[in-house]
Structures are given as structure tokens and as C-alpha cells.
Amino acid sequence: MDTLEYFKAHLSAYLEELEAFVRLETPSRDLERLARAADWLEARFAPLGRLERLETPMGPILRLERPGGGRRVLLLAHYDTVHPVGAWPELWRVEGDRVYGPGVYDMKGGLLFILWALRYLEASGAPHPALEVLLTPDEEIGSPESRPVIEASARRADAVLVLEAPTGTGGLKVARKGVGIYTIRVHGKAAHQGVEPEKGVNAVVELAHQITRVMALQDLEQGTTIGPNLVRGGTASNVVAEYAEAVIDVRAWTEEEAGRVDRAIRALEPVLPGARLEVAGGINRPPMQGSRALFERARAIGARLGLVLEAGRVGGGSDGNFTAALGVPTLDGLGPFGADAHQRTEHIVASQVPARNALLAELVVSLLD
Numbered sequence: 278m279d280t281l282e283y284f285k286a287h288l289s290a291y292l293e294e295l296e297a298f299v300r301l302e303t304p305s306r307d308l309e310r311l312a313r314a315a316d317w318l319e320a321r322f323a324p325l326g327r328l329e330r331l332e333t334p335m336g337p338i339l340r341l342e343r344p345g346g347g348r349r350v351l352l353l354a355h356y357d358t359v360h361p362v363g364a365w366p367e368l369w370r371v372e373g374d375r376v377y378g379p380g381v382y383d384m385k386g387g388l389l390f391i392l393w394a395l396r397y398l399e400a401s402g403a404p405h406p407a408l409e410v411l412l413t414p415d416e417e418i419g420s421p422e423s424r425p426v427i428e429a430s431a432r433r434a435d436a437v438l439v440l441e442a443p444t445g446t447g448g449l450k451v452a453r454k455g456v457g458i459y460t461i462r463v464h465g466k467a468a469h470q471g472v473e474p475e476k477g478v479n480a481v482v483e484l485a486h487q488i489t490r491v492m493a494l495q496d497l498e499q500g501t502t503i504g505p506n507l508v509r510g511g512t513a514s515n516v517v518a519e520y521a522e523a524v525i526d527v528r529a530w531t532e533e534e535a536g537r538v539d540r541a542i543r544a545l546e547p548v549l550p551g552a553r554l555e556v557a558g559g560i561n562r563p564p565m566q567g568s569r570a571l572f573e574r575a576r577a578i579g580a581r582l583g584l585v586l587e588a589g590r591v592g593g594g595s596d597g598n599f600t601a602a603l604g605v606p607t608l609d610g611l612g613p614f615g616a617d618a619h620q621r622t623e624h625i626v627a628s629q630v631p632a633r634n635a636l637l638a639e640l641v642v643s644l645l646d
């Protein structure tokens with residue numbers, strides 16, 4: 278069976294199913310909607326292997342086992358999205374070759390690539406490696422519940438394929454930055470700003486000092502970035518601020534850089550006499566060094582399918598960061614081509630779906646040996 282022809286012939290069926298899936302809006306933490314989407318996914322994946330549903334406080338994790346020969350491959354996708362219910366006036370819109378919808382690109386389109394790759398294996402009878410599929414409900418909030426499940430599955434696997442979107446130019450993702458989230462809480466002392474401000478300790482001023490110190494840890498040449506993107510503090514303009522806090526996003530390409538910033542943030546000392554600091558959080562996703570061998574294999578298959586695939590590096594983390602950190606060969610960015618993840622202009626390019634889906638199917642088959 279010609280792989281590309283199979284996916285071309287099923288493009289409209291894929292899009293119909295994607296529309297139904299996108300219309301089941303699934304913001305992280307919306308347990309009712311996540312459960313409904315899990316039901317929907319269960320019905321479709323169940324005929325393709327042995328399916329197990331693990332209930333977690335963040336929604337169900339679906340795990341599918343499909344026996345095969347030789348090596349063992351883990352396929353990863355999440356079905357939660359960043360889009361709140363009601364954020365999109367129309368949940369599905371087609372404009373020419375572009376298909377818009379919440380999560381269509383990140384990453385419901387990629388998740389359905391797995392479904393159709395399995396259907397292709399079923400239809401073609403092609404021999405393939407033993408497969409495990411994990412569909413998770415909490416990636417967009419850092420995978421608090423899925424992480425241990427993903428890591429346990431990755432330890433059993435010889436290769437991990439992640440169905441997040443490719444880079445903006447369609448490249449596969451062989452490196453991702455590590456991501457840390459820190460909260461710095463400053464406790465000062467309140468006082469009347471007009472009567473006796475000298476008796477207070479201004480937590481906002483202290484926080485400003487700390488933000489300047491943390492920003493000094495940024496090293497753009499190394500790609501280490503610091504984002505104090507959420508701050509709050511104080512109660513009224515005439516009260517010396519008693520409390521202030523900042524949430525800081527840290528990203529780095531290497532463990533060394535992530536560790537350097539982590540240690541420095543934990544070692545912060547107050548500047549103002551009487552101020553007290555608390556630092557919470559840490560490195561949430563370690564930097565991902567993807568597998569060069571998997572990439573080269575994918576690139577060769579892609580070339581036969583008419584795809585020119587480069588090795589991309591991106592700042593955003595994914596569940597691939599966890600599996601690569603365990604030393605399991607990982608390749609990410611195998612989802613559909615499109616743009617604007619996390620935005621209300623998120624879309625995929627329909628005409629490029631068949632080749633990308635065929636790439637996944639052929640890559641899986643190739644991993645038999």
C-alpha cells in the first residue's frame with residue numbers, strides 16, 4: 278500500500294474527525310470537558326490496541342499498547358489546550374488551505390496523526406515495532422500528573438516520538454530549552470506612607486532590587502532568558518507595601534546554564550534591612566537534546582515524501598524534555614505544519630497533512646529495525 282496515497286485518500290475523513298475533536302474544547306483543568314474528550318478518544322483508539330484509562334486529578338490519561346516486533350516505540354501527545362472555553366467565536370473555520378481552531382495545531386492535529394498512523398498499520402498489515410501511545414490531559418500546565426507515567430513508559434522504550442508541531446519553517450525539533458518557573462515572595466512591613474513611612478519596609482522596592490539581580494543572570498549569547506512576567510504587590514498607594522511577589526520564567530539550552538540560574542535564584546539575599554525573601558519553584562522541564570539518529574532517519578523518509586526537513590531548536594518545552602533527559606532517543610515536532618500556537622490565529626495547513634502523517638507512519642514502521 279502506498280503510504281502517501283493512503284493519507285491523501287483519508288484527508289477529508291481526518292479533517293472531519295479533527296473538527297469534532299476541536300469542538301470538544303479541552304482547556305487544562307476543565308475536568309468535565311477533558312473526561313468527555315477522553316471518552317471520544319477512547320472510542321476511536323480502542324479498536325487499535327489494548328487501551329487503559331488512568332484517572333488523575335488533572336483528567337484521564339489514556340494508554341494504548343499495540344504489540345509488535347523488535348524494538349519498542351512510545352508515541353506522545355496531549356489533548357488539553359491553553360484556550361479557555363468561549364475564547365474562540367467560531368470553533369472551526371476553514372480559509373483556503375488553512376484550518377483554524379483552538380488546539381488544532383497544539384496539538385489535536387498531531388494527536389490524530391497517531392490515530393491515523395495506527396489505522397494505516399491496521400489497514401496495510403505492515404509489520405511494526407511494539408507501540409505504546411500516551412494521550413495526556415495536563416501538558417500545558419507542566420504535566421504534573423502525566424510526568425511520572427510518561428517517564429515510566431519512556432524507560433521501557435527504545436525511541437520516543439512526540440507529536441507537537443514542527444518549527445515555524447516545518448523543521449523537526451531536536452533541541453528544546455529547559456524551562457524553570459520561580460516565584461519570589463517578598464515580605465516587608467506596612468506603615469502609613471504619609472505619617473511614618475520610615476517605619477515600613479517596602480516590599481515592592483525590595484522586589485525591584487531582586488528583579489534587577491535576577492535579570493543580571495540572563496545570558497542571551499548562551500540563549501539563557503529570564504522573564505519576570507507576572508508581578509503583584511502592595512495594597513494601596515498610601516500604604517508602604519507589606520508584600521510583593523514575582524513569577525519568573527527561566528529558559529536555557531543546557532543543564533549547566535539552568536543550574537547556574539537555579540542556584541543563583543535560590544541564593545538571593547534581601548537588600549533592604551528587615552525584608553524577608555522566599556523562593557519557590559524550580560526547573561520544571563530539563564533541556565531536551567533530541568536524537569540525531571532519529572532525526573536523520575526522519576529526514577531521509579521525509580525526502581522520499583517530498584518534505585525538506587531541517588533540525589530545529591526551539592525555546593518552548595514539551596513532554597519530550599522529560600524523555601530525552603532519561604537518555605531515551607527522542608524526536609519532537611512530528612505534528613502537522615501550521616502556525617500560531619497558543620494564539621487565536623492558531624491553524625494548520627490542510628494540504629500538508631498527508632505527507633506529514635505519512636512521515637509518522639513510515640518512521641514508526643522503519644523503527645522495527
Ligand SMILES: [Zn+2]
Pocket residue numbers: 355383384416441
Ligand atoms: Zn503542545
